Amino acid sequence: AQSVTQLDSQVPVFEEAPVELRCNYSSSVSVYLFWYVQYPNQGLQLLLKYLSGSTLVKGINGFEAEFNKSQTSFHLRKPSVHISDTAEYFCAVSPVGGSEKLVFGKGTKLTVNP
Amino acid sequence: EAGVVQSPRYKIIEKKQPVAFWCNPISGHNTLYWYRQNLGQGPELLIRYENEEAVDDSQLPKDRFSAERLKGVDSTLKIQPAELGDSAVYLCASSFSLAGGPEQFFGPGTRLTVL
Numbered sequence: 001a002q003s004v005t006q007l008d009s010q011v012p013v014f015e016e017a018p019v020e021l022r023c024n025y026s027s028s029v030s031v032y033l034f035w036y037v038q039y040p041n042q043g044l045q046l047l048l049k050y051l052s053g054s055t056l057v058k059g060i061n062g063f064e065a066e067f068n069k070s071q072t073s074f075h076l077r078k079p080s081v082h083i084s085d086t087a088e089y090f091c092a093v094s095p096v097g098g099s100e101k102l103v104f105g106k107g108t109k110l111t112v113n114p
Numbered sequence: 115e116a117g118v119v120q121s122p123r124y125k126i127i128e129k130k131q132p133v134a135f136w137c138n139p140i141s142g143h144n145t146l147y148w149y150r151q152n153l154g155q156g157p158e159l160l161i162r163y164e165n166e167e168a169v170d171d172s173q174l175p176k177d178r179f180s181a182e183r184l185k186g187v188d189s190t191l192k193i194q195p196a197e198l199g200d201s202a203v204y205l206c207a208s209s210f211s212l213a214g215g216p217e218q219f220f221g222p223g224t225r226l227t228v229l
Contacts, residue, residue: 004156032216043118043205043220044157090156100145100209100216101170104156 002027002093006105014113015083021076021108023091030096033074035065038088038107047089050074061085086112116140118221120206126227132194135224139187139208146183147218148191149205157205163189193226201228 007022025031032051036044048059055067065076074091091105119138127133139146144165149157160179162170165186174181178197183189193200203225207218 034217036220041222041225043120043222044207045220046217049217092156094216100218101159101162102147102157102216102218104158106154106156 002031002095002103004091004093004103004105006089006091006108008108009106010109010111012111012113013081016080018079019077019081019085019110021089021091021110023074023076023105025072025074025091025093027072027093027095031093032096033065033067034092034094034102035059035063035074035076036090036092036104037061038090040087044090047076081110081112083112083114085110118206118208118219120204120221120224122224123222124225124227126229127196128229129198130195132192133196133226134190134192135204135206135226137189137191137206137221139189139206140210140219143208143210143219144186145209145216146189147207147209148181148189149207151203151205151223153202160191196226196228198228201226 003026005024013019034049035047038044048057050057050067058064063078088107090107092102094102121136146163148160151157161174161181163183181191203223205223206221209218
């Protein structure tokens, strides 16, 4: 079985500041890793994914994440945030060659203040 | 390309009433998922379909929840009777697995409030 821990439930930052949203996972098998964003009253939108290869993954809206296998982490970063980045961010994992079931963390609420 | 469509977007019912949610996946996607997202939590899988077959329904509360995916396209999730604890957002997602791994596309969800 897999589990995901998002270490911060809320992250407030000022506009144009850098941000890092932390994600750690636990799994006995190899996993695919995902970050999704959810704006108010909307569904989840994929930001980026790690399937294999380079451990630094670039996504939409200027976000990137780095897979660290030894630390079982997949932290999300953005060098300069905008007001429009205010949303809920979810980290998720899915077992490689498995059931395709996504296991989500509890989410991190990012609030960008002017 | 149209995304995953869900209806209704919002539903308010009294406890013990029945309710149904509808989902139309992205055209060509053979896998369909229903998730429940409680307030302040991440989504949790209820059921997964491969075409018409429910291949993972281990988290579906079968005493009151049922789902179907006739003809392997759109799907309906039903709750009968609804309880107060069923208040949540119900998300539908679809995917078409490629060699590069799974990517699920989510609909906007149905927000259910049980009074």
